[in-house]
Amino acid sequence: MIYVVDSLNAHEFSDLLIEMHQLRARVFSDRLGWEVEVKNGMERDAFDDLNPAHVISVDETGRVVGCMRLLPTTGPHMLSDVFSCLLDDEPPIRSARVWEATRFCVDTNLPGRGVARNSISYVTSEVMIGAFEYGIAAGISDAVAVIDPVMNRVMMRSGNAPYGYLGSPHPMGKVTALAALMDCSEERIARIRDFAGIRHDVFKEFVPEAVQ
Amino acid sequence: MEIIDLGTVPSSSENYLTFIDQMCDTLELDFASYATVNPVTGVVHGYANYPDSWKMHYMNRNLHRVDPTLHKASLSIAPVDWQRFERDQKFQSVFKAAGDFGITPQGLTVPIRGPYGDRGLLNVTRSCSVEEWDKLKRHIMGNLQTAAVHLHDSVMRTNGLVSALGYSALSTREKEVLQWTAAGKLQQEIGDILSISHRTVEIHLRSAREKLGALTTVQAVGRAIGMGLIHPR
Numbered sequence: 001m002i003y004v005v006d007s008l009n010a011h012e013f014s015d016l017l018i019e020m021h022q023l024r025a026r027v028f029s030d031r032l033g034w035e036v037e038v039k040n041g042m043e044r045d046a047f048d049d050l051n052p053a054h055v056i057s058v059d060e061t062g063r064v065v066g067c068m069r070l071l072p073t074t075g076p077h078m079l080s081d082v083f084s085c086l087l088d089d090e091p092p093i094r095s096a097r098v099w100e101a102t103r104f105c106v107d108t109n110l111p112g113r114g115v116a117r118n119s120i121s122y123v124t125s126e127v128m129i130g131a132f133e134y135g136i137a138a139g140i141s142d143a144v145a146v147i148d149p150v151m152n153r154v155m156m157r158s159g160n161a162p163y164g165y166l167g168s169p170h171p172m173g174k175v176t177a178l179a180a181l182m183d184c185s186e187e188r189i190a191r192i193r194d195f196a197g198i199r200h201d202v203f204k205e206f207v208p209e210a211v212q
Numbered sequence: 213m214e215i216i217d218l219g220t221v222p223s224s225s226e227n228y229l230t231f232i233d234q235m236c237d238t239l240e241l242d243f244a245s246y247a248t249v250n251p252v253t254g255v256v257h258g259y260a261n262y263p264d265s266w267k268m269h270y271m272n273r274n275l276h277r278v279d280p281t282l283h284k285a286s287l288s289i290a291p292v293d294w295q296r297f298e299r300d301q302k303f304q305s306v307f308k309a310a311g312d313f314g315i316t317p318q319g320l321t322v323p324i325r326g327p328y329g330d331r332g333l334l335n336v337t338r339s340c341s342v343e344e345w346d347k348l349k350r351h352i353m354g355n356l357q358t359a360a361v362h363l364h365d366s367v368m369r370t371n372g373l374v375s376a377l378g379y380s381a382l383s384t385r386e387k388e389v390l391q392w393t394a395a396g397k398l399q400q401e402i403g404d405i406l407s408i409s410h411r412t413v414e415i416h417l418r419s420a421r422e423k424l425g426a427l428t429t430v431q432a433v434g435r436a437i438g439m440g441l442i443h444p445r
Contacts (some may be wrong), residue, residue, distance in 0.1 A: 007287035008296070054287045072289050075325025090383040093419035094327070096361035097354055099289070121415075138290035141354030142415055164412035166385075181412060186441055 002130030003200045006053040008210040019064035020056055031032040032148060033173030047071060047078055057123050064122040073098045079179060083146055086179045087167035099135060101145035110194045121158050125196035128160055135184040143182050148175045159191030168188055217342035217427045218366035227258040235359050239352040241336045246363055247282065249331035266313035278302045285321035286331050291353060293320045301375055318345055322360040327380060365425055379423055382441055386420040387411055391442040394433045
């Protein structure tokens with residue numbers, strides 16, 4: 001299930017936010033080797049203080065298994081600042097209808113293969129569906145996402161291939177990072193849903209059909 | 213969107229109000245207001261087409277100090293429907309009298325963030341059934357976002373800190389796409405020339421328009437030529 005947590009409702013979801021920062025520490029510091037600041041097992045940066053929205057995937061036991069951070073490209077965001085190398089030091093795109101997605105990650109202790117519930121590609125798809133549906137309701141047409149090649153491959157395989165890239169891939173920690181463009185559209189959401197077999201409202205608790 | 217391009221007219225309160233009126237007409241809204249606080253001087257710049265009686269009521273009671281549509285909405289990255297404030301005491305206290313002035317508590321706030329940490333808020337209202345409201349929102353949200361940033365950028369360029377800084381810099385790609393557009397090429401053709409998808413061309417064009425404070429591509433091309441960013445052949 002997906003929760004969108006921003007500075008308006010953060011007080012209701014403080015436990016989820018702690019777990020999300022812990023997941024980000026495990027992925028971006030431990031696994032990908034990015035130079036990010038980890039304190040008390042939590043990865044946080046200056047952009048977390050700019051009232052972003054977090055799209056958080058929680059499994060049926062209540063564990064945080066995936067997340068993504070969204071910021072408008074009209075204001076300060078990562079590509080306009082710390083990730084400008086990805087854009088070959090060119091100015092970033094700026095549009096009222098484009099959001100930036102960063103710190104997109106999924107718990108890699110999940111099963112790696114297949115699209116069963118709680119697999120990596122299931123959670124990846126769920127986070128994407130949540131972010132795109134939230135975006136469409138907000139009038140957003142496109143997203144630019146900072147991702148690594150593994151995430152890029154997962155997306156290519158799951159009906160969610162980027163339609164383009166900005167700048168060029170750049171080494172970051174143990175991997176490279178790239179800025180991928182995705183349309184925030186019903187068509188893309190339908191493709192991801194088809195691939196992952198997700199038919200239910202991702203913002204509501206999943207009830208298996210057998211008990212419905 | 214068939215509304216005045218604030219980049220083409222001298223900036224003045226009158227033009228901001230005309231923009232707000234035309235936006236309401238085009239997007240089928242009753243009323244709209246825009247507000248921003250200069251982060252250095254603390255001066256509030258606001259424009260609204262609400263009835264004068266409501267404006268007086270609102271100002272005399274200093275409702276802006278408690279109004280959650282101003283204080284809370286700026287914490288969101290997405291437009292905030294006022295349904296979210298239904299159980300908020302402060303929202304109730306601001307809007308309980310609104311009906312007497314012909315103002316509906318059905319509305320939303322579009323928060324706007326500028327590149328220098330500047331923020332603005334566009335509030336809009338529409339009196340209709342909840343079903344109609346939900347349908348209207350889906351229909352206009354994209355245009356509302358574009359209009360909100362256009363208005364904010366225009367106000368900031370004339371009144372705010374940004375005035376000295378001017379327009380956001382265009383990337384090489386954005387200039388290339390504008391240059392080819394000026395040469396009469398279509399998006400698909402430009403995509404072929406630059407070996408990028410036509411949607412990527414569209415994103416660069418949209419970004420270039422917004423950075424140049426233009427609502428249309430023609431206007432953006434004109435401004436880019438005027439600023440010497442691209443060169444007609």
